Amino acid sequence: MTEVLVLVDHENGTVRKPTLELLTLARRLGDPVAVHLGPGADIAAPVLAEHGATRVLAADAPEFADYHLVPKVDALQAAFDAVGPAAVLVPSSGEGKEIAARLALRTGSGLVTDAVDIAPGDDGPVTTQSAFAAAYSTTSRVTRGVPVVTVKPNSATPEAAPAAGTVEELAVTFGPLATGTAVVSRAPRESTGRPELAEAAIVVSGGRGVGSAESFSVIEDLADALGAAVGASRAAVDAGWYPHAHQVGQTGKTVSPQLYLAAGISGAIQHRAGMQTSKTIVAVNKDAEAPIFELVDYGVVGDLFAVVPALTEEIKARKG
Amino acid sequence: MSLRIVVCVKYVPDATGDRSFAEDLTTDRDAVDGLLSELDEYAVEQALQIAEATEGAEVTVLTAGPEDAADALRKALSMGADKAVHVEDDDLHGTDVLGTSLVLAKAVEHIGYDLVVCGMASTDGGMGVLPALLAERLRVPQVTLLSEVSVADGKVTGRRDGDAATERLQASLPAVVSVTDQSGEARYPSFKGIMAAKKKPVENLDLEDLDIEAEQVGLAGAATAVLSATERPARTAGEIVHDEGEGGKLLAAFLAGRKFV
Ligand SMILES: Cc1cc2nc3c(=O)[nH]c(=O)nc-3n(C[C@H](O)[C@H](O)[C@H](O)COP(=O)(O)OP(=O)(O)OC[C@H]3O[C@@H](n4cnc5c(N)ncnc54)[C@H](O)[C@@H]3O)c2cc1C
Ligand SMILES: Nc1ncnc2c1ncn2[C@@H]1O[C@H](COP(=O)(O)O)[C@@H](O)[C@H]1O
Numbered sequence: 001m002t003e004v005l006v007l008v009d010h011e012n013g014t015v016r017k018p019t020l021e022l023l024t025l026a027r028r029l030g031d032p033v034a035v036h037l038g039p040g041a042d043i044a045a046p047v048l049a050e051h052g053a054t055r056v057l058a059a060d061a062p063e064f065a066d067y068h069l070v071p072k073v074d075a076l077q078a079a080f081d082a083v084g085p086a087a088v089l090v091p092s093s094g095e096g097k098e099i100a101a102r103l104a105l106r107t108g109s110g111l112v113t114d115a116v117d118i119a120p121g122d123d124g125p126v127t128t129q130s131a132f133a134a135a136y137s138t139t140s141r142v143t144r145g146v147p148v149v150t151v152k153p154n155s156a157t158p159e160a161a162p163a164a165g166t167v168e169e170l171a172v173t174f175g176p177l178a179t180g181t182a183v184v185s186r187a188p189r190e191s192t193g194r195p196e197l198a199e200a201a202i203v204v205s206g207g208r209g210v211g212s213a214e215s216f217s218v219i220e221d222l223a224d225a226l227g228a229a230v231g232a233s234r235a236a237v238d239a240g241w242y243p244h245a246h247q248v249g250q251t252g253k254t255v256s257p258q259l260y261l262a263a264g265i266s267g268a269i270q271h272r273a274g275m276q277t278s279k280t281i282v283a284v285n286k287d288a289e290a291p292i293f294e295l296v297d298y299g300v301v302g303d304l305f306a307v308v309p310a311l312t313e314e315i316k317a318r319k320g
Numbered sequence: 321m322s323l324r325i326v327v328c329v330k331y332v333p334d335a336t337g338d339r340s341f342a343e344d345l346t347t348d349r350d351a352v353d354g355l356l357s358e359l360d361e362y363a364v365e366q367a368l369q370i371a372e373a374t375e376g377a378e379v380t381v382l383t384a385g386p387e388d389a390a391d392a393l394r395k396a397l398s399m400g401a402d403k404a405v406h407v408e409d410d411d412l413h414g415t416d417v418l419g420t421s422l423v424l425a426k427a428v429e430h431i432g433y434d435l436v437v438c439g440m441a442s443t444d445g446g447m448g449v450l451p452a453l454l455a456e457r458l459r460v461p462q463v464t465l466l467s468e469v470s471v472a473d474g475k476v477t478g479r480r481d482g483d484a485a486t487e488r489l490q491a492s493l494p495a496v497v498s499v500t501d502q503s504g505e506a507r508y509p510s511f512k513g514i515m516a517a518k519k520k521p522v523e524n525l526d527l528e529d530l531d532i533e534a535e536q537v538g539l540a541g542a543a544t545a546v547l548s549a550t551e552r553p554a555r556t557a558g559e560i561v562h563d564e565g566e567g568g569k570l571l572a573a574f575l576a577g578r579k580f581v
Contacts, residue, residue: 011484068480068489069452069462093483094448094465101449102456105418110543113447126547132339132444137550144543180461180495184477184488198483202580226580244467244481244502250335251359251440251501259580269335280578281555282571288560295555298574302563310568318572318581 002030003055005085007076007099008048011188013040015047017199020158022089022151023051025118027161029125030086033057034165035079037072038064041167049165051158057082057170068181069095073102075172080107082170085146087125089118092150100150109145116155116256116277125149133250133273153198154256189245197229197246202259203278205231205248206241207271209264209285209304213241218308219263225315231255231275233265249274263304267292284308323377323471323493326433327367328424328454329360329396331389332444339444344539345546346414347444349386356392360439361506364396366499367437368507370471378402380431384412384423390522397517398509405431409526414539417445421453423537426530428458435476438498440465451498461491467502 004026009016019034026032034053036044041058048056057079063071076099080088090100092114104111117128125147131138142148197203204226206219216230223230232242234249248255250270260278265271267283267290275281276295283292288301300307333339337352364381371377381396383389384407393404407427415423428436436458441448448465455462463469466478466489476497477490509517527534535541561570575581 068487095482097447097449098452098462098464101417101447101452104543105421105453105456108543110416111418111447111449112544113449130552131341131549133335135339135552136341137552138341138345139547141545141547142543143545177456177459177461181463181489181491184490186485186487188485189483245483250443250446259575259578276552280580281558282574284567284571288562293560294557296560297555297558298571299558299560300563300567300571301560302567306565307563307567307571311571312568314569314572315575315581318576 002086003033003083004030005076005079005083005088006032006034006053007088007090007096008034008036008044009091009093009096010036010040010044013043015044016091017158018091018151018153020047020051021153021156022091023048023053024156024159025151026089027052028118029120033083033085035076035170037075045165045167049163050160052161052163053165054163056165056167058167059170059172061172063174063178066183067179068183069098070102070180071174071178072099073106074174074178075170076103077106078172079170087147087149090148090150092152097150100148104145104148107145107148109148110142112140112142112147112149115149115151118149118151130277133269134276152254152256194223195227195229197231197248198253198255200229200255201257202226202228202261203231203248203255203257204228204261204263205233205265206236206263207233207265208235208239210236210241216242218305222261222308222312225312233271262292263308265292266290267295323371323374323435324433325367325371325377325379325435325437326428326431327363327379327381327396327401328436328438328450329364329381329383329392330357330439330442331355331383331385331392332357332442335443341549344414345549346539354388354391356395357439357443359441359443359501362499362501362503363437363439364399364401365506366469366503368400370435370469374471380405382424382427382431383407384420384427393522394517395509397520398514399507400513403520404522405525406522407525407530411527411534411538414542415537416542416544417447417450417453418543419537419541421450421457423530423532424450425454425457426532427525428454430525430530434493435471436496438496440498440500451496455496458494458496461495463489463491463495464498466497466499469497469499469503
């Protein structure tokens with residue numbers, strides 16, 4: 001029986017959508033075994049089972065909250081040793097990538113980060129990634145050890161595939177490095193009530209053209225009419241108009257929604273890096289020469305303060 | 321208190337150029353001009369600020385890369401770093417991140433350090449995992465992806481803005497940190513800085529100096545293989561309309577046609 005480890009991303013047992021995508025991808029390679037660290041395994045288990053987890057290895061200890069990251073590496077390694085998996089899939093967040101990297105080093109395995117697809121191959125799984133601000137698409141294979149792969153959000157559509165999802169206690173011994181970095185304080189990010197940026201099906205982003213923090217309400221109104229997440233360019237974030245957590249691009253989030261709508265954004269390479277793989281792209285910009293128009297399926301040359309509110313009204317009218 | 325700071329900087333192809341892959345599917349370094357990775361300028365800046373606030377601090381910039389990577393070191397020296405170390409060896413061509421972390425860990429140990437400062441990711445490979453690997457190899461704490469960082473009383477403290485929460489992290493030195501582009505604008509080299517950099521020492525090391533076998537690095541030592549690299553087809557230009565009062569309605573009609581409304 002081939003098993004594939006999936007590290008669960010959750011907040012107190014509430015599983016985030018990318019984990020369900022990972023379970024779906026893992027089923028292509030073997031039986032998914034979920035690794036749940038911290039509190040809430042009993043809450044998470046039914047959801048994980050529903051999406052194909054045959055087992056849920058659970059560990060909870062104060063170390064996970066009191067010390068940064070390495071306790072999770074120790075735990076994932078314990079699961080690795082206990083299961084002997086064919087591959088390990090980890091969500092591609094900053095933390096996920098660092099955990100995966102340290103596990104790969106400890107287990108003498110090859111590491112692939114930011115995969116957008118994974119499929120079985122003759123010599124082990126073949127992963128697909130984007131390179132150079134998504135100008136290229138590459139495929140890779142791990143040639144040593146057990147493939148450790150971090151997978152980006154929106155890489156697959158979660159499928160229901162009910163499995164046992166039996167919760168088993170995972171025994172973890174923390175190594176000397178586990179308590180090296182203390183978490184002095186932690187402030188959970190406040191929910192905006194809108195979809196998560198990286199997971200959203202539609203993203204509406206504003207840039208320097210929006211002009212002020214107050215004017216971002218124009219972007220938010222459109223986002224709410226569409227049920228979308230709100231994004232921002234770095235120029236808008238650096239100006240202090242919108243929080244950094246919403247930045248799209250090389251040093252923000254990469255998004256790959258069904259629809260990306262850019263308003264008052266020029267389309268610099270670093271911004272494109274974060275949105276170029278969106279399925280449908282539309283833009284509103286008053287400069288007909290703006291590079292963003294090279295990417296669009298539909299573009300409106302015009303003042304966003306005229307076009308966007310009119311669009312919002314029209315959408316509301318159509319939705320009745 | 322003395323404080324030995326090592327800043328890891330990478331020489332990368334300019335992101336605004338047409339970057340591509342060479343025949344062996346490694347990054348084509350001849351296709352576009354190289355420069356000090358912009359994200360590593362933030363690392364140099366934070367290292368210099370920490371050094372300026374600490375009596376007897378010394379900043380060494382370290383790179384592993386081809387001959388031209390000396391440009392990246394020179395830029396960091398002109399910003400104000402004290403000295404530089406360049407690991408260069410033909411056998412390094414095609415090294416993956418696990419191999420690079422071995423080289424940099426050995427080099428950092430060779431230099432001697434209390435604090436290693438990295439950027440958040442290289443702008444070419446961009447995995448953003450090297451600092452964590454360095455900490456694992458050096459067996460010291462990692463305090464990474466910081467938007468604020470400070471050092472006092474033998475401890476490094478920083479703020480990490482994660483997806484789910486903002487955390488304040490703290491570790492005793494020696495430690496490895498990485499800083500994001502939110503940590504504060506990097507300074508421009510002054511004319512005086514550029515002149516002074518010409519006289520600052522640059523130590524050159526090869527794999528033998530670091531006791532690393534050729535098989536441990538390079539394309540052959542890599543634990544992953546790139547099978548293919550395909551240029552994404554240019555998006556075919558869509559319809560562009562000029563707003564003459566109907567722009568919003570037209571866009572709504574397009575979105576409705578694609579079932580988004
Ligand atoms: C290392 C590095 C990392 C970076 N990472 C990122 C990143 O993650 N994300 C990111 O976005 N950028 C990033 N950048 C910055 C990037 O290079 C650009 O500076 C930035 O994307 C520009 O944002 P913008 O398009 O909003 O602003 P601008 O380039 O100034 O464009 C504003 C646009 O708004 C239009 N406009 C103005 N007023 C109106 C109006 N009333 N109606 C309609 N249109 C209007 C203008 O015509 C213009 O095209 C990075 C840069 C570097 C060096
Ligand atoms: N070849 C290199 N030489 C020196 N530092 C490097 C090198 N590669 C990566 N780094 C450092 O590690 C950070 C993260 O790199 P990466 O994991 O490649 O995205 C960079 O910002 C640099 O500080």
